[in-house]
Amino acid sequence: MLLIINIGNSNLHFGIFNSNSDLKCNCSWNINTIPHKSIDEYVFIFRDIYRKYDIFSKFRIQNIIIGSVVPSLTNIIKQSLYEIHKIVPIIVDRKTASPIKHYSHQLGTDLYANAIAAYTLYKSKNYSFFLVVDFGTALSFTCIDKCGNLQGVIIAPGVNSSLKALIENTSLLSNIELKKPPSILGYYTERCIQSGIIYGYLSMVEGLINRVNQELKTNCFVITTGGYSHIYTPLTKKIHIIDKFHTMKGLKMLFHWNY
Template sequence: MLLAVNIGNTNIRFAAFRSETDIITWTINSKPPRTESEFFAKFSNMYEPFGISKDDITDIVIGSVVPPLTLNVKKALRKIHHFTPMIVDRNTPSAIVHTSNQMGTDLYANAVAAHYQDYHGKKIVIDFGTALTFLGINDDGTVGGVVIAPGIITALNSLVGETAQLPNIELKEPKSVLGTDTESCMQSGMVYGFLSMVEGMIDRINEEAGEKCFVISTGGVGGVYKPLTTKIDADDRLHTIKGLKILYELNKDSIK
């Protein structure tokens, strides 16, 4: 069984692939930073609640956008499983063509997943993560470019943290655009406000691309926005980690 690990700024997501469609997934917080020993203690018992034995895991792939955590996670997993995980990044070989020496592993994995799965034509991948990103990719695997904006939860936490009277709210669709109390006012801003930006960015990217792109959303809150618009064609919260799996499959023979 392959274990794919996506180390993000907010969460570390694990996905154990029993098959292409039978995927067991869970997350832990990325913060505070932990040592190798702390990760070892935390990871040692993480499989049991999901009915997985550590011996079921035969391969591990890690993608990370948090360099200080990468090595400690790798060492902890190696200590548990007694083999070395594969670490992938923007330089891991695939059919994706990009010219950036700054592309994050998550963006690269999103491009890989969009290209190798059953999506056709030009594509836009919207990642509703710690940052809100839009990645444009052509049908031949060439990356057209990226947009980076503040993530929705990041913006909400900043709004609540920097004001004296605004509360934490549940991120859900309000009953109307114009709110009648603080909670619904904030929900409208966070949901409809960001949705308007997302729809506007899709239109702008389509115009620049010269065609209607196929739009895939992923990330923690992508499922909140997909039902509210016809401009997002598919939502897959595991899109990024599927990209890590594909990178592993493309390169596993080269490391054995």
């Protein structure tokens, strides 16, 4: 089995996949990213989760791969997992070889993985370009063509980041559940904010997809992933497919191409 860890700014995403080319995720879980914990503290957290999901009895982990956008945590997580599995995790990033051609010195590993998965999974479709919309800590758009050339990236503030900033800077607001309101116009503060966050971000996503299509002079095949993709995808016809494991699949492909 292959254990994949995607270290993000808000969450650590774990997935257990078969070691072959199968892209089905057998088990997955997330925990909050905590930047100031020690190796021993993470070992304790990971062991507790393993007991909860009965990982050791269900799965035989043979390889571990890590993709990270939090450099200060990468080695801590690597050492924590080594303490548990006695397997040296493999770190992949934008410099790890793949069919993707890019010239960026700042491309995040998650965006690189998104491009890889889009190119590999959908290049046979009758589209010249693919656009991955990732509803993560940041809202990102990664565009790649069917020849494997990265066309560029758009990054905007993430949905949850904007909602938290609004709540923290407004004294009369409490926690707001992020869900589709019954109408666009609302009377109560919670519904008014839900409308702004849901339909405001939806309008931005649709607007940016339209602008990318206009710039490329064709329509992109659009894939969504990330924690809030399930909320927004049903509300628009601009998105063709949703895949919550899209980034993980890209990391898995990197592993198979290189190891």
